[in-house]
Amino acid sequence: MQRPSVVAALRAAGCVFAEDEAELILSTARTPEEVSAMVERRAGGLPLEHVLGWAEFRGLRIAVDPGVFVPRRRTEFLVAQAAALAGREAVVVDLCCGSGALGAALAAHLDRVELHAADIDPAAVRCARRNVARANGVVYEGDLYAPLPAALRGRVDVLLANVPYVPTGEVGLLPAEARVHEARVALDGGSDGLDVLR
């Protein structure tokens, strides 16, 4: 598929930023067949980041596997706040890490980091392991703090956590990209949306 056909197919599927998305698909796909397959998946409603297999986050290319929460650009704010607090070296925990984007981005900002991340979803854990590898980060699977090693107690400088925050009754109102293609456990924050945060 040539660029104009990619743009036309994406636009027909309702992609508002068809030109930008076409650019990303054309620069990510390795073969013409892959371009067609990506356009088809995107036109079918898959989030762009799941189609590409990556998302940009604080200038990093973060791998995002199917079903794993797509790191939102607005969460870069949280990492900026953490970076301002962290000094040049830190022991960092990224709790409810999803793809591991937050920990990976904070690690990239620091001179020295000991990075630990955890998530309850095995797919997220697998994905995060790839994304924190550059920082020699370790990713654990389990509920909140439970899987973290006891040796971390009292040594954590920065705790990052972007947890599920959508009230259960409002999950059905989310756009299909989130509602259908991101794991329910990544979205549902309980009756008032604050269960996990509490």
Ligand SMILES: C[S@@+](CC[C@H](N)C(=O)[O-])C[C@H]1O[C@@H](n2cnc3c(N)ncnc32)[C@H](O)[C@@H]1O
């Ligand atoms: C909103 S997503 C955020 C992911 C990542 N922090 C980010 O901002 O891209 C929430 C994540 O929390 C994880 N999660 C939900 N409940 C959890 C729990 N009880 N313990 C650990 N992780 C949990 C989900 O699997 C999901 O990856």
